[in-house]
Amino acid sequence: MSAASINREQVDGALKTIADPETGRPLWQLDQIRNISVHGNEIEITIALTSYSAPLWQDTREHIIEHLQSSLPDKPTVKVEIVPLDRPAEPIGGIGLTAKSVIAVGSGKGGVGKSTIAVALACGLQQSGCKVGLLDADVYGPSVPHLLGTTERPVATDKKLQPIDVQGLKMMSMGLIVPPGEAVVWRGPMLHGAITQFLRDTNWGDLDYLIIDMPPGTGDISLTLSQLIPLTGAVIVCTPQDVALLDAVKAVAMFNKVNIPILGVVENMSYFLCPDNGKRYDIFGSGGARRKAEELGVPFLGEVPIQIKIRERGDAGDSFGNFADQEAAPHFQRICYSLTKNLAMQKAVNPPLPSLSVL
Numbered sequence: 001m002s003a004a005s006i007n008r009e010q011v012d013g014a015l016k017t018i019a020d021p022e023t024g025r026p027l028w029q030l031d032q033i034r035n036i037s038v039h040g041n042e043i044e045i046t047i048a049l050t051s052y053s054a055p056l057w058q059d060t061r062e063h064i065i066e067h068l069q070s071s072l073p074d075k076p077t078v079k080v081e082i083v084p085l086d087r088p089a090e091p092i093g094g095i096g097l098t099a100k101s102v103i104a105v106g107s108g109k110g111g112v113g114k115s116t117i118a119v120a121l122a123c124g125l126q127q128s129g130c131k132v133g134l135l136d137a138d139v140y141g142p143s144v145p146h147l148l149g150t151t152e153r154p155v156a157t158d159k160k161l162q163p164i165d166v167q168g169l170k171m172m173s174m175g176l177i178v179p180p181g182e183a184v185v186w187r188g189p190m191l192h193g194a195i196t197q198f199l200r201d202t203n204w205g206d207l208d209y210l211i212i213d214m215p216p217g218t219g220d221i222s223l224t225l226s227q228l229i230p231l232t233g234a235v236i237v238c239t240p241q242d243v244a245l246l247d248a249v250k251a252v253a254m255f256n257k258v259n260i261p262i263l264g265v266v267e268n269m270s271y272f273l274c275p276d277n278g279k280r281y282d283i284f285g286s287g288g289a290r291r292k293a294e295e296l297g298v299p300f301l302g303e304v305p306i307q308i309k310i311r312e313r314g315d316a317g318d319s320f321g322n323f324a325d326q327e328a329a330p331h332f333q334r335i336c337y338s339l340t341k342n343l344a345m346q347k348a349v350n351p352p353l354p355s356l357s358v359l
């Protein structure tokens with residue numbers, strides 16, 4: 001005969017501990033459990049999740065299924081439907097920017113692929129369904145427009161600059177406004193003014209993530225940013241080479257000094273798989289960044305090998321194309337996933353207090 005049926009209270013009880021990946025608070029508390037139906041040994045649940053946590057929707061679904069199957073009798077059949085929930089970002093930093101997380105991507109040393117990783121994070125999160133802005137603050141070498149294949153100049157409407165739309169990603173870069181070569185001599189106050197203006201006077205709209213491609217090594221912009229807005233944290237890009245790692249350690253120290261948390265380290269150009277013979281070459285050494293991250297007690301987000309196609313797509317302005325390529329996509333996806341997963345885990349450990357709306 002069929003197994004004893006499960007009752008609704010048991011399901012309610014088991015769902016009590018499931019957290020919203022965006023806020024870390026229980027789903028039931030935020031009214032995100034929209035429907036529960038129980039028929040004998042079959043459970044159907046509908047939950048509402050925000051686009052902020054889109055990369056983690058599948059994880060959340062699997063977690064609920066596993067949790068209910070292991071905590072309820074007779075391993076029920078569980079179906080979880082996810083419906084989108086619109087929960088706009090709140091303005092941060094008193095400059096009218098509405099974003100849920102602001103993430104700086106930095107490196108100690110130039111040429112390690114910082115912009116490639118910043119663009120990949122933005123494209124990857126955007127493709128997962130998040131609302132993403134990308135600010136190229138690397139005045140000394142603004143390569144984001146090149147990596148995204150645009151030279152379109154931003155226009156101003158109602159005293160606000162309109163970001164350039166690249167496949168739904170909102171992008172703004174100094175490189176689209178300042179003539180090449182001019183910003184190279186900028187120092188403190190000029191940089192400060194420019195970055196403030198780009199954050200404040202761009203019509204970013206409602207963002208889940210704002211990714212900022214920082215100039216390599218310099219502390220000026222980190223300081224400016226940390227004073228302007230509460231940054232969620234920084235991602236440090238480096239290669240496995242000793243000198244790059246030393247510079248990465250300096251970058252970690254620089255962000256620490258201005259109280260910007262380190263969200264993780266990415267190792268770029270980790271190795272090269274020769275397309276002719278499939279042999280692996282550790283051109284800059286191997287695993288150095290992972291070990292360094294462990295030593296520094298910061299998360300390691302993943303590694304990206306050297307691939308000719310990654311360079312070619314960068315030059316062709318087809319960074320989104322990396323996500324359609326079986327060779328490149330898993331590396332970039334892993335980094336986006338690890339970042340969002342770590343952010344969700346931080347929130348789960350330390351959920352923010354609910355904000356009360358004053359009518």
Ligand SMILES: Nc1ncnc2c1ncn2[C@@H]1O[C@H](COP(=O)(O)OP(=O)(O)OP(=O)(O)O)[C@@H](O)[C@H]1O
Nearest residue numbers: 110111112113114115116141305306307310311314
């Ligand atoms: N994993 C990779 N495989 C192949 N080429 C790569 C990889 N990562 C980056 N590149 C290439 O290396 C070059 C430098 O990359 P990128 O502009 O991202 O570096 P950066 O650290 O931002 O440089 P800068 O300090 O000049 O701003 C680019 O041509 C890019 O396409």
